[in-house]
Amino acid sequence: MEYEEPLFFRVMEYAANSDADVIDMVSGNPDWGSPPALAAGLHEYADTGGRQFQYPPSEGLRELREEIAARRQVPVEQVVVTNGAGEANYLAMGRALERGAGDEVVMTDPVYPYYPGKTDMLGGEQVFVETAEDGSLDPADVRAAASEDTACIVATTPNNPTGAVYGEETMRELVAVAEDHDAILVSDEVYDHFDYSGRFTSALEFDSEHRVVVNAFSKSLAITGFRVGYCIAPESHVEPMKSRHMLTNVATSRPAQAAVLHALRETDPDYYEQTRETLRERVDTFTSALDDAGAEYTEPDGAFYVLARFPDFPGTLENTFELIDEAGVAGMPGSGFGSAREEWLRFALVTPRVEEAADRLAAYFADR
Amino acid sequence: MEYEEPLFFRVMEYAANSDADVIDMVSGNPDWGSPPALAAGLHEYADTGGRQFQYPPSEGLRELREEIAARRQVPVEQVVVTNGAGEANYLAMGRALERGAGDEVVMTDPVYPYYPGKTDMLGGEQVFVETAEDGSLDPADVRAAASEDTACIVATTPNNPTGAVYGEETMRELVAVAEDHDAILVSDEVYDHFDYSGRFTSALEFDSEHRVVVNAFSKSLAITGFRVGYCIAPESHVEPMKSRHMLTNVATSRPAQAAVLHALRETDPDYYEQTRETLRERVDTFTSALDDAGAEYTEPDGAFYVLARFPDFPGTLENTFELIDEAGVAGMPGSGFGSAREEWLRFALVTPRVEEAADRLAAYFADR
Structure with missing residues (x-):
């Protein structure tokens, strides 16, 4: 367990440096967009200046x-x-x-x-x-x-x-x-x-x-x-x-x-409800595809991560890099979250391409 | 000396809550304005969104x-x-x-x-x-x-x-x-x-x-x-x-x-040069007026603060509040900066009204 400096940034950097098309499911960086009022608020603030700065x-x-x-x-x-x-x-x-x-x-x-x-x-x-x-x-x-x-x-x-x-x-x-x-x-x-x-x-x-x-x-x-x-x-x-x-x-x-x-x-409550709906669908899509691939996984009740386990493929940093290079899917090693999930990998559902990601994982493990 | 929580915010709050017109020379909050490119950069960023957020x-x-x-x-x-x-x-x-x-x-x-x-x-x-x-x-x-x-x-x-x-x-x-x-x-x-x-x-x-x-x-x-x-x-x-x-x-x-x-x-180097020029002038104006008031002070070689000492008026928090209430000038108590300047008050030159502030101080101490 490497605790002093969490691994997120290191894995994100590795994925970003790949020449290939990599589906980024490393960090909990939402991809669904902020409510428009957020940018509007920033514009409004930028127009103040002086004491407000x-x-x-x-x-x-x-x-x-x-x-x-x-x-x-x-x-x-x-x-x-x-x-x-x-x-x-x-x-x-x-x-x-x-x-x-x-x-x-x-x-x-x-x-x-x-x-x-x-x-x-x-x-x-x-x-x-x-x-x-x-x-x-x-x-x-x-x-x-x-x-x-x-x-x-x-x-x-x-x-x-x-x-x-x-x-x-x-x-x-x-x-x-x-x-x-x-x-x-x-x-x-x-x-x-x-x-x-x-x-x-x-x-x-x-x-x-x-x-x-x-x-x-x-x-x-x-x-x-x-x-x-x-x-x-x-x-x-x-x-x-x-x-x-x-x-x-x-x-x-x-x-x-x-x-x-x-x-x-x-911001209207709809914004939050729509986000939840999007993520609910991604959970279903991703876990269904993992089912098809014969992988074990956790079904989340909340947040937007899925832990998955593949046969003979522990969740090490080395294997995480391997999946980035060979499957084009970037997750986080389970070993980065303590000792209890060292066999697992964590995938953040922060991309619309969750089905494609699961298919890529299935294809990689079928060939292995 | 009250170190655990520096006094700045407390004095600023006291000055802000006064009903009278108080010249604020408490904190090093510049009043001369940011370069326009700063707000422009914030507007530009607000227009990005998504991954840039x-x-x-x-x-x-x-x-x-x-x-x-x-x-x-x-x-x-x-x-x-x-x-x-x-x-x-x-x-x-x-x-x-x-x-x-x-x-x-x-x-x-x-x-x-x-x-x-x-x-x-x-x-x-x-x-x-x-x-x-x-x-x-x-x-x-x-x-x-x-x-x-x-x-x-x-x-x-x-x-x-x-x-x-x-x-x-x-x-x-x-x-x-x-x-x-x-x-x-x-x-x-x-x-x-x-x-x-x-x-x-x-x-x-x-x-x-x-x-x-x-x-x-x-x-x-x-x-x-x-x-x-x-x-x-x-x-x-x-x-x-x-x-x-x-x-x-x-x-x-x-x-x-x-x-x-x-x-x-x-931002052009002129911005920084003009700011320095403004502050040089404020130092001269404020210290000249303090001379007229018979106060002791330090002539700064840098930054934008002047330490001043008035007869029989140590730089306590109580006296700082007294000057806010009675002279309409807010500074910082010297006792907030260690033990060596407990007799002094610090004035931040972050207002164009430095001459008026010095005049108010002079009038207050003449009447005292």
């Missing part, structure tokens, strides 16, 4: 925080705007670890690879809890893994890479485990707009001093490059998180904040 | 890094684009402290208040070296303060808040002190375009494994809210700094990077 409040533009607070039904004081979910997770994990409440960060295996890297960077200890084959997480396993040295529990729902959606009972129990160990549950819900199961439950549902919710507009507005996210935390954690945010980044880039604010205000 | 390379857009590398005459591999100078300093100080080469960070007093806060956050120990009355720094004092536990030396030139510009011999010797103690000199040169003395010397002039140069476009393009900065470091430090950047922020906001790239390419 200077420091926003460190915790985020007031109107953006109010818009988020109203949507999430929390007091505006609990909202901090961050440089994407990446910084939001860093602030929340940093807060959990700095309290003198222990060094351990409990996370799942398979895992989103930034969590172990952030844990190391922040001086914490990694503890892994394996999820079931279908990606579901048994909170009893988390409770068994937790100790008096547990400072933080990080969970992602809907999950990347497994596509699992944790239901209400799981979330309630994760908050309870955090409370019982004076830990903080960091609930990363960046895929909350991509729930096909109807079972998604935000950790916000459970009022507690022991949970911080992380989110971002990277996926829901198809702007991974803008870097606008947020965390919602009880006041006891918000103030130190704001200090860390200020001392790390001063503030979040203002053009991006202004564009997101405009997009939130002007 | 997704993750840029973590270390920054290739073309922006190339533009910076060409201007600074360094290999492009040494350039990392960051979320402003704030993140660049965080990356450089984090790198210095993580090497096992000691815990101490040597910095000046007066000090830019983010440095001590970052030092605490990164687990380092603060060591202060007092500068002379005129702001000049004697490298022999830095050498005397350094020990085998010194990991980092942070210096700002041109200096905020003193306006001092460190000359070639000072910079050469600071690099030598860092080398002799296995420390890293972090040279924060964010005001490099605002040198009125002709003596500014970048630490880049001295090739060494023991120096990292930090800069940003916040001041030079009048966009403190965009958050685009960079660091230049030898390869042995660039790789771990890139990892920390990725694990903290994933990447720097792309709309802001695209706008800066366009502005750099299309």
